Amino acid sequence: MTEKAVETVQELFAQIIDLSRETPGQNRAVYSANWVAAQGLVIKFALAHGLQVMVDDFGTVYADLPGQTSSQVVATGSHIDTVTDGGRYDGLYGVLGGLQAVLNLQKDAARLQHTVRLISFSEEEGSRFPTTFTGSKHYIKADQDLDLTDENGVSFAAAKQEAVAKLQAITGVNRGIPAVPACFTELHIEQGPRLELAHAQIGLVTAICGQRRFTIQVHGNANHAGTTPMDQRQDALLAAAELIGKLHSLAGEVSDQLTFTVGQLNVLPNTVNVIPGQVNFTVDCHHDDEATLDHYEQLLRQQVEQLGQRAGFHTEIERWAHDLPTHLDSQLLAANRKLAQKLGLSQLELASGAGHDSEIMSRVTPTTMIFVPSIGGVSHAPAENTSEADLQAGVALLTASLQNLAF
Amino acid sequence: MTEKAVETVQELFAQIIDLSRETPGQNRAVYSANWVAAQGLVIKFALAHGLQVMVDDFGTVYADLPGQTSSQVVATGSHIDTVTDGGRYDGLYGVLGGLQAVLNLQKDAARLQHTVRLISFSEEEGSRFPTTFTGSKHYIKADQDLDLTDENGVSFAAAKQEAVAKLQAITGVNRGIPAVPACFTELHIEQGPRLELAHAQIGLVTAICGQRRFTIQVHGNANHAGTTPMDQRQDALLAAAELIGKLHSLAGEVSDQLTFTVGQLNVLPNTVNVIPGQVNFTVDCHHDDEATLDHYEQLLRQQVEQLGQRAGFHTEIERWAHDLPTHLDSQLLAANRKLAQKLGLSQLELASGAGHDSEIMSRVTPTTMIFVPSIGGVSHAPAENTSEADLQAGVALLTASLQNLAF
Numbered sequence: 001m002t003e004k005a006v007e008t009v010q011e012l013f014a015q016i017i018d019l020s021r022e023t024p025g026q027n028r029a030v031y032s033a034n035w036v037a038a039q040g041l042v043i044k045f046a047l048a049h050g051l052q053v054m055v056d057d058f059g060t061v062y063a064d065l066p067g068q069t070s071s072q073v074v075a076t077g078s079h080i081d082t083v084t085d086g087g088r089y090d091g092l093y094g095v096l097g098g099l100q101a102v103l104n105l106q107k108d109a110a111r112l113q114h115t116v117r118l119i120s121f122s123e124e125e126g127s128r129f130p131t132t133f134t135g136s137k138h139y140i141k142a143d144q145d146l147d148l149t150d151e152n153g154v155s156f157a158a159a160k161q162e163a164v165a166k167l168q169a170i171t172g173v174n175r176g177i178p179a180v181p182a183c184f185t186e187l188h189i190e191q192g193p194r195l196e197l198a199h200a201q202i203g204l205v206t207a208i209c210g211q212r213r214f215t216i217q218v219h220g221n222a223n224h225a226g227t228t229p230m231d232q233r234q235d236a237l238l239a240a241a242e243l244i245g246k247l248h249s250l251a252g253e254v255s256d257q258l259t260f261t262v263g264q265l266n267v268l269p270n271t272v273n274v275i276p277g278q279v280n281f282t283v284d285c286h287h288d289d290e291a292t293l294d295h296y297e298q299l300l301r302q303q304v305e306q307l308g309q310r311a312g313f314h315t316e317i318e319r320w321a322h323d324l325p326t327h328l329d330s331q332l333l334a335a336n337r338k339l340a341q342k343l344g345l346s347q348l349e350l351a352s353g354a355g356h357d358s359e360i361m362s363r364v365t366p367t368t369m370i371f372v373p374s375i376g377g378v379s380h381a382p383a384e385n386t387s388e389a390d391l392q393a394g395v396a397l398l399t400a401s402l403q404n405l406a407f
Numbered sequence: 408m409t410e411k412a413v414e415t416v417q418e419l420f421a422q423i424i425d426l427s428r429e430t431p432g433q434n435r436a437v438y439s440a441n442w443v444a445a446q447g448l449v450i451k452f453a454l455a456h457g458l459q460v461m462v463d464d465f466g467t468v469y470a471d472l473p474g475q476t477s478s479q480v481v482a483t484g485s486h487i488d489t490v491t492d493g494g495r496y497d498g499l500y501g502v503l504g505g506l507q508a509v510l511n512l513q514k515d516a517a518r519l520q521h522t523v524r525l526i527s528f529s530e531e532e533g534s535r536f537p538t539t540f541t542g543s544k545h546y547i548k549a550d551q552d553l554d555l556t557d558e559n560g561v562s563f564a565a566a567k568q569e570a571v572a573k574l575q576a577i578t579g580v581n582r583g584i585p586a587v588p589a590c591f592t593e594l595h596i597e598q599g600p601r602l603e604l605a606h607a608q609i610g611l612v613t614a615i616c617g618q619r620r621f622t623i624q625v626h627g628n629a630n631h632a633g634t635t636p637m638d639q640r641q642d643a644l645l646a647a648a649e650l651i652g653k654l655h656s657l658a659g660e661v662s663d664q665l666t667f668t669v670g671q672l673n674v675l676p677n678t679v680n681v682i683p684g685q686v687n688f689t690v691d692c693h694h695d696d697e698a699t700l701d702h703y704e705q706l707l708r709q710q711v712e713q714l715g716q717r718a719g720f721h722t723e724i725e726r727w728a729h730d731l732p733t734h735l736d737s738q739l740l741a742a743n744r745k746l747a748q749k750l751g752l753s754q755l756e757l758a759s760g761a762g763h764d765s766e767i768m769s770r771v772t773p774t775t776m777i778f779v780p781s782i783g784g785v786s787h788a789p790a791e792n793t794s795e796a797d798l799q800a801g802v803a804l805l806t807a808s809l810q811n812l813a814f
Contacts, residue, residue, distance in 0.1 A: 192634030209633065213679060224786045225668035226616065226693045226760035227599030230659065232784065237669055238655055241648035248645055252637065261632035262644055263679045265672070272620060272670045272689040274787065282679040286633045353633035377639060379631045380681060 009100045012045050016096075017088055025085030025382035026092075030123035030134070031059070031163035038080050039167050042095065042120050047172045049103060051118070056177040058138040059122035059164040064178075065102050067114040067406065074406040075181035075365075076101060076398060077119030078188055079135060079357055083127045087189075087384020093372075093391065094187045095120045101187075101399040105406065114406040117181060121357050129156050136360035140180065183332060183405060184361040186369045187398045189386055191354050193377025200348035201393045202340050203371030204333050207351040208359045209259075209286040210293050213321035216304055218243065219314040222269060222277025234312035237267055237276035243307055247283065247300055254296045259286045259353060288325045288351040325351075326359045332368035332401075339400045345393050354379075370397055416507045419452050423503075424495055432492030432789035433499075437530035437541070438466070438570035445487050446574050449502065449527050454579045456510060458525070463584040465545040466529040466571040471585075472509050474521040474813065481813040482588035482772075483508060483805060484526030485595055486542060486764055490534045494596075494791020500779070500798065501594045502527045508594075508806040512813065521813040524588060528764050536563050543767035547587065590739060590812060591768040593776045594805045596793055598761050600784025607755035608800045609747050610778030611740050614758045615766045616666075616693040617700050620728035623711055625650065626721040629676060629684025641719035644674055644683035650714055654690065654707055661703045666693045666760060695732045695758040732758075733766045739775035739808075746807045752800050761786075777804055 006012050019034045020026045028035045039061055046053050046063035054062040061080075064073075078094025098118045105116055121135030129148045134156075137144050148156045168175045195203050220236035244262050251260035265281040283300065287293050301317060308315030333349070340347045352369065361367045372394040375385045413419050426441045427433045435442045446468055453460050453470035461469040468487075471480075485501025505525045512523055528542030536555045541563075544551050555563045575582045602610050627643035651669050658667035672688040690707065694700050708724060715722030740756070747754045759776065768774045779801040782792045 190634065191631050192636065193639050194636065197639075211633065222788065223784060224598050224761060225670055225691045226618065226666060226762070227597065227786065228666070228760075228784055229599070229601065230663060230666060232600050232604075235668070237672060238651065241651045244645065244648045245652065256637060259633060259635070259637060261642070261680070261682055263632055263674075263681050263683065264677050265644060265674050265683075266677075267670075267672050270671050270673075272691055273668070274670050275668055276670060276672075284632045284679055353635075354631060355633070377630060377635055379634065381629065 006045055006048070009096050009103065012041060013092070013096050015041055016092060023085060026082045026088055027085060028080060028082045029084070029128040030081045031128070031159040035081060036163050036166050039120060040170065042080070042099070043167060043170050043173060046099065046118070049106070051102065053172060054174040054176050054178055055164065055167045056138065057164060058135055058160060059167055060135045060139060061120040061167070062178050063099065063102070063118040065106055065109065065112065065116045067112050068110065070114045072114040073117050073179070073181035074114050074183055074402055075117040075119055076185045076187065076402060077121060078186050079121040079124035081123045081125050081127065083125050083380045085382060086380055087382060089189045089384055089386055090191065090379055091124060093189055097187045097391070097395045097398060100395050101402050104399040105403060111407050114182070116402055116406050117178070124357055132355070133357060133360050136357040139177065140360055140364045142360065180364050182365065184358065184365050184367045185332065185398065185401055186356060186358045187394050188356060188369060188371060189379065189384070190371040190374045191379035192374065194350055195348055195371060195373035196375065196377065198348045200346045201373065201390055202345045202347040202397055204336055204347055204349045205328055205352050205369035205371060206333065206349050207288045207328060208326040208356060209288045209351050209353050210290050210325035211284070211286050211321060211323045211355065212293055212297060212319060214283040214300070215318050215320060216281055216283060217316040218279045218307065220277055221275070221312055223275045225273040225275055228275060233275055235275050236279045239307055239313060240279035240281060243303060244281070246303055250299050250303070251285070251296060254299070255287060255292050257287060258292060258296060286353045290325055323355065326362055328358065328362055329366035329368050332366055335404060336368060336370060336397065336401055339404060340397055343396055343400060345397060370394055413452055413455070416503050416510065419448060420499070420503050422448055423499060430492060433489045433495055434492060435487060435489045436491070436535040437488045438535070438566040442488060443570050443573050446527060447577065449487070449506070450574060450577050450580060453506065453525070456513070458509070460579060461581040461583050461585055462571065462574045463545065464571060465542055465567065466574055467542045467546060468527040468574070469585050470506065470509070470525040472513055472516065472519065472523045474519050475517065477521045479521040480524050480586070480588035481521050481590055481809055482524040482526055483592045483594065483809060484528060485593050486528040486531035488530045488532050488534065490532050490787045492789060493787055494789060496596045496791055496793055497598065497786055498531060500596055504594045504798070504802045504805060507802050508809050511806040512810055518814050521589070523809055523813050524585070531764055539762070540764060540767050543764040546584065547767055547771045549767065587771050589772065591765065591772050591774045592739065592805060592808055593763060593765045593774070594801050595763060595776060595778055596786065596791070597778040597781045598786035599781065601757055602755055602778060602780035603782065603784065605755045607753045608780065608797055609752045609754040609804055611743055611747070611754055611756045612735055612759050612776035612778060613740065613756050614695045614735060615733040615763060616695045616758050616760050617697055617732035618691070618693050618728060618730045618762065619700055619704060619726060621690040621707070622725050622727060623688055623690060624723040625686045625714065627684055628682070628719055630682045632680040632682055635682060640682055642682050643686045646714055646720060647686040647688060650710060651688070653710055657706050657710070658692070658703060661706070662694060662699050664694060665699060665703060693760045697732055730762065733769055735765065735769055736773035736775050739773055742811060743775060743777060743804065743808050746811060747804055750803055750807060752804060777801055777808070
């Protein structure tokens with residue numbers, strides 16, 4: 001990495017994006033070389049612009065613009081890590097948009113009553129270790145079981161120690177973890193198409209959807225594809241295909257806001273001339289109402305059990321994720337609604353289908369989110385994009401919001 | 408491999424089975440160490456019992472009991488190789504059952520007019536190199552493109568040369584390829600449940616089904632599972648599941664004898680929280696009537712095209728295998744029918760859903776097959792089994808059949 005002076009947040013963005021130049025998308029898995037480089041760039045930029053920088057033992061970066069008259073903290077931020085071959089804006093937009101907003105306030109720092117804090121959380125995506133939100137969970141001191149290894153057998157603890165030491169060794173960085181802020185605002189891309197479809201520039205997030213994930217196993221009988229008559233088969237894939245169609249229909253009957261996705265499906269033995277003996281697949285559901293998710297889970301379990309009762313078949317179901325819907329702060333949202341109107345920005349209130357650090361932060365402090373549109377709703381992919389005008393509108397609203405809270 | 412004197416075909420069978428003692432099933436992939444050992448055991452047994460042994464340059468073993476008055480050859484046999492973790496009888500039953508039948512005739516060799524030949528074909532399963540029936544195809548001088556490598560990058564030619572040299576070096580073995588026989592009979596397990604369901608001890612094979620294999624690609628749009636509304640999705644897996652159900656129904660409407668199997672299905676990116684952007688799956692169909700297969704293929708292509716015309720979807724279909732139905736010799740079958748009646752064996756005439764060396768042999772000489780029941784229809788798996796009584800019945804009929812043809 002060649003070091004050079006960086007004047008603007010735009011240049012910082014370009015430097016961080018360039019770290020992933022050798023892969024189709026953005027790759028900053030937590031504690032990887034790219035991750036260390038990116039957080040290091042954020043730290044050096046913040047220090048160079050006169051912010052006070054602290055790095056905690058999970059590698060989350062806190063960059064403070066101190067208030068003149070109060071120790072209360074108004075915070076913003078998002079996560080620096082990415083999914084594998086992710087897009088340019090997921091997480092990073094909230095970190096650098098937040099940094100831009102803090103710099104915007106710096107011009108008028110004499111009027112700043114409370115401290116304004118930019119947070120670049122270490123990890124949110126769960127793309128390296130089988131856990132998510134470790135950065136914000138560490139900040140709020142939530143219980144975490146982190147006896148985990150990545151797919152190469154590297155432990156979370158070892159990866160963390162090596163990477164974080166490099167950040168804490170940067171001259172000017174304080175090692176430590178600051179107190180929880182008085183409020184938290186996260187700027188983020190929508191990652192869905194609803195703002196674009198509604199021609200809205202800004203999304204104000206009412207809630208973060210609850211989410212449940214299941215793994216379903218369908219066991220039939222593997223056998224020779226050429227010699228087994230059709231009426232003598234227990235074809236696990238045919239049965240799974242029918243079940244998936246039925247579960248999809250039921251989801252639509254329960255609520256058109258209920259998302260239903262079979263993202264992963266594996267066939268055993270997966271050979272052209274063998275009738276599938278087993279199919280394992282995942283079901284992922286999101287909705288902002290817990291009772292709706294309860295109702296759907298009941299229907300889903302009924303269908304899986306019914307298939308398991310067919311002669312020659314056996315089914316299993318495991319629920320391995322159950323995140324409750326989170327309602328974000330209505331006062332912060334109402335204030336942002338007024339500010340957006342004042343700025344002439346069209347807006348839509350919506351629930352977030354994806355999870356965010358805000359879900360964790362809302363457990364300890366009033367929290368709100370500002371969304372900007374994702375072109376074509378694309379996210380978690382190299383094609384993820386937002387128009388320059390919308391990116392700027394989000395930062396403008398965040399700046400106004402932080403000013404409103406901190407001045 | 409410790410060498411010891413082998414008196415009976417039962418002992419030879421036990422020795423060959425024991426070669427795979429360290430794996431769940433039988434493993435004699437062509438030109439592997441186990442394959443060399445197995446063909447070597449067959450050769451030594453045949454030589455020890457006074458048969459004339461020739462090995463061709465593909466490693467097929469020919470063991471002749473010479474006729475007294477004619478150079479005409481009556482042949483039987485099957486293949487020595489296996490699928491990965493295969494059963495004990497697929498292929499090997501026809502080799503050793505044939506060897507037993509030849510030994511049975513040896514007791515009365517003075518009355519033997521024609522030469523009787525046992526053939527242990529080098530390869531039929533296609534489990535190591537992406538090709539099948541290389542042994543019988545070499546024997547009948549069929550064109551073969553064998554510029555192939557196995558999954559470790561070993562070429563067919565190199566593997567063949569090293570393995571076959573070991574067999575041809577055995578003292579008493581002639582190197583060469585004998586003329587095509589006057590007729591060929593293959594003894595084999597059914598590999599399906601029809602004989603067992605019909606309570607028949609013997610199957611007389613009228614034809615070998617035609618087979619077509621396709622790969623179908625369904626392209627939709629990968630996207631975030633939590634943030635993409637249900638009515639904004641092009642979910643490739645939901646579409647593929649529906650298509651598979653439809654193709655299965657259509658197969659049943661066309662003919663209840665048409666087998667339809669989706670054995671292999673792969674999802675991309677196959678991640679729990681990403682809507683599948685692409686699904687690739689195989690379709691394997693067998694039927695003994697080419698016009699029926701033509702008709703079904705037409706319906707299948709229509710369905711795939713229809714899906715490809717849905718907004719946001721794109722489909723591709725490739726047919727990569729097209730084997731015509733093969734009608735076996737009706738005179739040889741009629742003779743076996745009478746012999747089975749004489750022996751008091753219950754019998755069923757049926758088409759073979761699986762391919763066999765007989766399909767290749769029938770191109771150059773009158774060919775017939777004798778099936779024995781597979782318990783539960785299980786094959787290509789360690790649980791493959793046939794009762795001792797049925798194994799003996801098959802050898803008894805083969806002995807009678809060879810005697811009828813050669814005396």
